[in-house]
Amino acid sequence: MLRLLSDTDILLAAYTKLKSSPGNMTPGIDKETLDGLNLSWFQNLQKDLNTNKFQFRPARRLEIPKANGKGTRPLGIASPRDKIVQGAMLLILEAIFEPTFSVHSHGFRPNRGCHSALGQIKRTYTAVNWFIEGDISKCFDTFDHKLLIKLVEKRILDKGFTDLLHKALKAGYLFQGQYFSPDLGTPQGSIVSPILCNILLHEFDNYIENLRANFEIGTRHKINPEWRRLSRLGKIKTIHKNNIGSRFHKYSSYKRLKYVRYADDFLIGIIGSKLDCINLRDKIYTFLSQELNLTLNLDKTKITNAKETMAHFLGSDIRITPLSKRPVNKITRGGTTYLSSVNTRPQLLAPIRKLVSKLESKGIAKRGGAPTSWGHMYPFEVTHIVKHYYIMWKGISNYYSFANNYGMLGRIHYILKYSCVLTLASKLRLSTAKQVFKKYGKDLKIIENNKVVASFPQESFAKPLTFHNSPLSKINPLSRIDQLAKATFRTKNIFDRCCTHCGSTENTEVHHVRKLRDSSKAVKADWLTTMMSRMNRKQIPLCKTCHIDYHRGRLSPKV
Numbered sequence: 001m002l003r004l005l006s007d008t009d010i011l012l013a014a015y016t017k018l019k020s021s022p023g024n025m026t027p028g029i030d031k032e033t034l035d036g037l038n039l040s041w042f043q044n045l046q047k048d049l050n051t052n053k054f055q056f057r058p059a060r061r062l063e064i065p066k067a068n069g070k071g072t073r074p075l076g077i078a079s080p081r082d083k084i085v086q087g088a089m090l091l092i093l094e095a096i097f098e099p100t101f102s103v104h105s106h107g108f109r110p111n112r113g114c115h116s117a118l119g120q121i122k123r124t125y126t127a128v129n130w131f132i133e134g135d136i137s138k139c140f141d142t143f144d145h146k147l148l149i150k151l152v153e154k155r156i157l158d159k160g161f162t163d164l165l166h167k168a169l170k171a172g173y174l175f176q177g178q179y180f181s182p183d184l185g186t187p188q189g190s191i192v193s194p195i196l197c198n199i200l201l202h203e204f205d206n207y208i209e210n211l212r213a214n215f216e217i218g219t220r221h222k223i224n225p226e227w228r229r230l231s232r233l234g235k236i237k238t239i240h241k242n243n244i245g246s247r248f249h250k251y252s253s254y255k256r257l258k259y260v261r262y263a264d265d266f267l268i269g270i271i272g273s274k275l276d277c278i279n280l281r282d283k284i285y286t287f288l289s290q291e292l293n294l295t296l297n298l299d300k301t302k303i304t305n306a307k308e309t310m311a312h313f314l315g316s317d318i319r320i321t322p323l324s325k326r327p328v329n330k331i332t333r334g335g336t337t338y339l340s341s342v343n344t345r346p347q348l349l350a351p352i353r354k355l356v357s358k359l360e361s362k363g364i365a366k367r368g369g370a371p372t373s374w375g376h377m378y379p380f381e382v383t384h385i386v387k388h389y390y391i392m393w394k395g396i397s398n399y400y401s402f403a404n405n406y407g408m409l410g411r412i413h414y415i416l417k418y419s420c421v422l423t424l425a426s427k428l429r430l431s432t433a434k435q436v437f438k439k440y441g442k443d444l445k446i447i448e449n450n451k452v453v454a455s456f457p458q459e460s461f462a463k464p465l466t467f468h469n470s471p472l473s474k475i476n477p478l479s480r481i482d483q484l485a486k487a488t489f490r491t492k493n494i495f496d497r498c499c500t501h502c503g504s505t506e507n508t509e510v511h512h513v514r515k516l517r518d519s520s521k522a523v524k525a526d527w528l529t530t531m532m533s534r535m536n537r538k539q540i541p542l543c544k545t546c547h548i549d550y551h552r553g554r555l556s557p558k559v
Helices: 008-019 039-050 080-100 114-124 145-152 159-170 193-215 225-232 236-241 274-291 352-361 382-402 406-427 433-440 477-485 527-535 544-551
Strands: 059-065 072-077 130-137 173-175 178-180 256-262 265-271 302-305 311-313 316-319 328-333 336-341 347-349 446-448 451-454 508-512 539-543
Touching: 008 039, 008 080, 039 080, 080 159, 080 193, 114 256, 114 265, 114 311, 114 347, 114 382, 130 274, 130 311, 145 159, 145 193, 193 256, 193 274, 225 236, 265 274, 265 311, 274 302, 352 406, 352 477, 382 406, 382 446, 382 451, 382 477, 406 433, 539 544
Parallel strands: 059 173
Antiparallel strands: 059 072, 130 265, 130 302, 173 178, 256 265, 311 316, 316 347, 328 336, 446 451, 508 539
C-alpha cells in the first residue's frame, strides 16, 4: 500500500483534487502553499515516502467560536503540501473501506449527505413510536489512536502504510506558540479525519445491527380490540378524540429498531416501549465507553415520543403524524362501510421558529420576527447586498426542499426580502420600502449595462418534497446562516476598475499578494505594496503592461 500511495500518479491525482479548493491554499506553520510545485518535487516526495523519511508537520491550530456561543471548536490547518499525502492516503482508504461501510452511515461519504440520511428516515421510520436522538461527545477529539490503527490493520497489513498513518495522527499542532502532541483524537480539519471517523464508528454501526437482530421480535402488531370495535362502528372521531391507536405498543410481542447515523450524530426509531429505549440507550453508552473509548453525551441524547413531540436531526424536526391528522380511508367489507385512519410516512419539518430565532440573533429580524435593516451590509454595494440576501434564501429553500411544511418557509422569504429592502432604504437614504420597490421593482432587479446582475424574485411555495445531492444539501442551514452572517466582500468590483498605476482601462488584470506589510513599518516596501497596504487590499487592478513591469522590477513610483 505504501508503494502504491507513493506512486507519482496517485500523488498527482491527490494534488488535482486539492488544487482548486481555496481552503487548501491556506498555509500551515511553514508558510508554504501549493504555489511553485513541479514534477521534481513529486519525485522527491516519492523517495521520502518509500524510505520512511517523510514527516508530517504540526498543524496550525485555531479556535473557532461555536454557533451557540458556548465555547470554541478547534480547527487544525495542516500544510497544503502535507495535504497531498493525506489526499493520497484518503484515495486508498476510501477504495478499501468505503464498500464495507454500513448503508445506515451517511456522513462524509461519496454521494451521501444530509438528504440521503433524511430520505432514509422518510422511507423506513413509518409507525415508530419513540426516537432516541444520540450524540457522541467530542468524537473527533477523543479517538483512541491504538484502537484506530488496529481497526485499519484488519484490512491493511502494510506496516509502512500504518506507520505513515500513525505519523499523521501524532503530528500534533502549534497553538499560541506552543507545540502539542495529542495521544487521542484525529487531526481536526485534516483530509483523512472524516474517513477515520467512519472507520471507527463502523464498529458502532455493526453493534447496532447486532442489537437490532436481538431486539426485533414478532411478525405483526397485536390489534387493539377497542380500536377494532370503534372502527367497525365508523366512530373515527371518537378514536381520534381519545387517541386510541390501532396497535398495542405496550405489549412485547412485536418490536422494531430503525437506525441512521451522520458522523457522530445518530437517530434511532423504536417500535416498542419507553423502557426499551432506556435499556438500549444504556447499552449504547456502555459499548461506546468500553469498546471504543468514546462517551455518549447523555445531556444531548434524548428519548422523545414520536407522536407527541419532535426529534431534531440534521437541522430538521421529525415526527410521526398524530392520529388526528392522518388521512381517513373508507373500507367496505360485507356490504358495510368503515372509516379507518391510515399510517403515513414520518413528517420532516423545517424548524421555522429556530430559523427565525437565528435571523433575530444576527440582526436581520427584530425580536418577534419582524424584518429590520441589517447594519452589517451598509458598507457594501447594492448589487452585493441583494445577491447576499438571495444566496441566504436559496441555501435555506434548497435544503428544505423535502419539508412537509415547505409553504411555511414563506415567512423566512418575507423576512429576508424585506430586511434587504429596508437595508437598501437605509443605505440609499430612501424614506420607505415603497420607494425601494419603485426604484428596483417588486423583484429588486439590479440592472447594469442592460443586464440583470442581481435580483430577489418571488418564489412558489408549492411543496417540492424532493431530496437531492447538491452541495447546499450537505450544509445545515442554521450553520450556514452563521457563516453568511460573517461574510465580507469588497464594495467595488476590482475587475471593472482601471489600472491603479497608469489609469488604463484596457487589458486590466488583478495583482495578488498573500500577505500585506504595514506601510508604516515596512520602510523598504516598494510603491505597489505600500499602496496595497494603505488600501488594505490583497488584490489590486493593474493593466497588463504595468503588471509585467512590476514583476520585472521596472514599475516606477506613481507621480
